[in-house]
Amino acid sequence: MAFGELLASLQTNPYFGAGFGLVGVTAGLAIIRKGLMLSAHGLQRYALTTCEVNSKDKSYQWLLAWISRQSSRAQHVAVSTDFVEDEAGRVSSRFGFVPAPGIHFFRFGGRIFKCERRREQMDALAGMPYEVCTLTTLGRDKQIYADIFADARDIALADSRDKTATYIAYGHEWRPFGHSRPKRPIESVILADGLIELITNDLYAFITSANWYHSRGIPYRRGYLFYGPPGTGKSSLIFSLAGLLHYSICVLNVSDLSLTDDRLTQLLNTAPKDAIILLEDIDAAVVSRAPQASDGVRYDGLTRVTSSGLLNALDGVVSSDARIVMMTTNHVHVLDDTLTRPGRVDLKVLIDNATDNQIRRAFIRFYPNDKDMTDKFLAHVRSDPTPVSMARIQAHFLLHRDSAEQTLKHKVL
Structure with a gap:
């Protein structure tokens, strides 16, 4: 049979025609699907901009709080509890909402944004899930994301402008501890x-x-050591x-047994x-090479951090720049000279027991309407020769906060 006759017979065969049609339709759909995929990929690559932020970045919580303000109609949210302190010092809880894991939409700067928050594997070191938030919008101008983060930062900093945040070390990262406290004048x-x-x-000379x-090749860091008896105000000064x-x-407990070099x-x-x-x-975290002090203060073996590591x-070589380190100790005499030399400790300040002028200033601050009793109170305190x-002094004032006369009738405990 000639080839032409064979082709003609196949064309008139209904089974072959149906199969060929199915193959054609399948091939056509595959081509269309491939074209759509390429078009979507091209659109995403050339017409959309994407910004990805992970939960390890400091701006992550700022962004979530900012998005919750923009997408006020979002129905799938997660609770974010915060604590606020009023002027009387009372702490109350405040509940806010942030976008829950999933897809959200919001509008900013005349554009519509898609926000996808994904929660992935657990971060063993941080003790919490690792999360990623991806923002997508139409256009190729990445400046819009800089505007978003700047706005989110300004709002977050405005909420904490009059507060001081405290961080503690958790694993290999820093994590906020408790709620921010009002700044101390x-x-x-x-x-x-x-x-x-x-x-x-x-401090001002350093930070400026x-x-x-x-320009002079000097490491840009500053170290301070505040030393003196307990209760003299070293920690209050730093705060x-x-x-x-x-x-x-950032509070770092160098004597923590889990801390290594x-x-x-x-x-x-x-x-x-x-x-x-x-x-x-800091004296509780180092091993001194100096002879043991007469008061028996010596801290050996209380930490896994070695002296050379500290x-x-x-x-x-591995130390960072643009850093301010402040150390406190009640026993400066047990510290080794290698720790307190310039470059590690640039300024050593003795914060000693109260002087006469300190006592006078403290009395006037607590009892501004009874300044005439200042010298009497000073004589009352100095009647006991013990420093x-x-x-x-402050505890004594708090105990008799409503009466300056009572401070003269009771001994400073």
Whole structure:
């Protein structure tokens, strides 16, 4: 049979025609599907811009709170509990809503945005799920995302402008601890004459001299050591300094048994910007090479952080720049000279027991209408020759807050 006759017979065969038609339809649908996929890919690549933010980024919570303001009609939300403190010091809870995992839409700057919040695997180090928030909009101008994050940042900072946030180390990252507290006025910390001015002038000179440090090849970091008896105001001073600079505080317990040299270096290098890193009671975290003091104070074996690891983290090849570290101790005599040398500790300040002028200033601050009793109260305190700390003076005032006369009738405990 000739080929032409075979082809003619196949064309008149109804079974072959039906099969050929099905093949053609299938091929056509596949081509259309492929074309749509290519078109969607091209549209996404050339006509859409996407921005991805993960939960490890500091702006993540800012973005969620900002989106909740934009998409007020969203019905699928998650509760975000915050705490607020009124002028009387009472703390109350405040409930807000943020977009729950899923897809949300909002409008900003004349554009419609798609927000997809995905919750992925558990982050073992952080102890919480790892999340990603993806924003997508039509257009190729990425500046719109910069505007979004700037707006979200401004709103978040406005809510915390008069507060000081505290961070603690959790695993290999910093995590906010508790709720932010109102800033403490620097004038509420009463130190010996000239100390506040000495410290604040040094801080302002440092934070405004980045170019000066870099141009001379000097590491741009500053270390402070506040030492003296307990209750003299070392921690209160640091908290008020953070408020004065609009900084947060990162509290690092160097004597933590879970802390290692590597983790210490990691934490010091990843601390939030504009933060004071606080190492409290540094004497309890180091092994002194000096002879044991007469009072028997010596802290050996209380930490896994080695002396060399601490020194290198503070002032070594792996140490970070643009950093302020403040250390406190009640036993400065047990600290090794290698820790307190310049470069690791640039300014050492003795915060001692209360002087006569401190006691006078504190009395006037608590009892401004009874200034004439200031010298009487000072004589009452000094009738006991034992040195007294400002913490004891303040506790005495709080005990007799409604009567200046009562402060003269009772002994400072």
